[in-house]
Amino acid sequence: MNEVLARSKQPLVLQSPLEVHSAVIRARTCGKRVGLVPTMGALHAGHLSLVHAAKAECDVVVATIFVNPAQFGPHEDFDSYPRSFESDIEALADLQVDLLFCPATAEVYPPGFSTYVDPPDVAKRLEGECRPGHFRGVATVVLKLFHWIPAHVAYFGEKDFQQSLMIEHMVRDVGLPIEMRVCPIVRDQDGLALSSRNRYLSAIERQTALALSESLQLAEDLVRQGICETQIIRTEMRCVLEAQGIRDIDYISICNPQTLEEQSEVHSNVVVLVAAYVGKTRLIDNRRIG
Numbered sequence: 001m002n003e004v005l006a007r008s009k010q011p012l013v014l015q016s017p018l019e020v021h022s023a024v025i026r027a028r029t030c031g032k033r034v035g036l037v038p039t040m041g042a043l044h045a046g047h048l049s050l051v052h053a054a055k056a057e058c059d060v061v062v063a064t065i066f067v068n069p070a071q072f073g074p075h076e077d078f079d080s081y082p083r084s085f086e087s088d089i090e091a092l093a094d095l096q097v098d099l100l101f102c103p104a105t106a107e108v109y110p111p112g113f114s115t116y117v118d119p120p121d122v123a124k125r126l127e128g129e130c131r132p133g134h135f136r137g138v139a140t141v142v143l144k145l146f147h148w149i150p151a152h153v154a155y156f157g158e159k160d161f162q163q164s165l166m167i168e169h170m171v172r173d174v175g176l177p178i179e180m181r182v183c184p185i186v187r188d189q190d191g192l193a194l195s196s197r198n199r200y201l202s203a204i205e206r207q208t209a210l211a212l213s214e215s216l217q218l219a220e221d222l223v224r225q226g227i228c229e230t231q232i233i234r235t236e237m238r239c240v241l242e243a244q245g246i247r248d249i250d251y252i253s254i255c256n257p258q259t260l261e262e263q264s265e266v267h268s269n270v271v272v273l274v275a276a277y278v279g280k281t282r283l284i285d286n287r288r289i290g
């Protein structure tokens with residue numbers, strides 16, 4: 001009985017940056033290792049895998065939920081972005097997350113706010129080109145979270161490959177005293193990478209969306225067969241997407257996983273990234289090929 005009660009104990013929910021900062025400093029002063037899992041809520045098994053990773057390495061786990069307006073473009077889905085606070089908090093309670101920080105927008109962006117982070121070079125291509133301002137918004141909010149929650153380790157998902165790389169570069173460049181962990185993509189059994197935006201997909205669109213992971217699988221198969229010209233690989237991937245009716249493709253990119261420079265041939269490790277619309281829903285996925 002006690003175990004059940006302990007397992008469903010809700011995390012302490014804090015909205016004030018000063019309160020969360022004090023709580024984390026107190027934990028650190030007691031010698032606790034603190035892990036941070038930043039999210040925008042609408043939690044799925046991908047987010048929960050980050051919490052699992054944090055629980056395995058840290059004594060205290062802090063999750064954050066903040067749908068960050070600064071990382072959405074004017075015609076993007078900020079208003080309709082899924083918000084499911086009640087079920088999110090239950091999921092975090094089940095995993096015994098200690099603290100949940102969910103600041104109000106006016107706390108993160110007080111009236112007159114005008115200080116943004118200029119993101120590092122790896123943010124320029126791909127998502128940076130397709131979603132102008134997106135990484136400026138991500139870098140700004142993540143820096144603020146790191147500042148308010150002085151954790152030892154922060155956990156991000158490899159699904160947002162470029163985002164994680166961008167934050168790693170920012171941590172290095174600014175000299176932030178935090179370790180980064182980038183955890184593997186979590187997929188449904190049929191291969192679809194988990195994303196909060198999958199909730200927008202109709203049953204038919206969800207089926208169509210499988211073409212993204214299938215195109216990445218094909219890229220890997222082609223490389224294994226010895227095809228190293230990336231132009232050929234990208235063309236074959238595009239065929240897989242188009243065969244499923246996906247024509248609105250933002251990019252198919254095969255690049256160096258450290259610099260995100262486009263490669264003309266695959267000779268060493270690469271990351272293959274794809275972004276495309278399935279109906280009105282923009283999805284991204286990626287795969288490392290070593």
Ligand code: PAF
Nearest residue numbers: 038039040068138141160
């Ligand atoms: O990946 C996300 O959920 C968001 O971009 C993040 C890192 C929480 C910043 O808002």
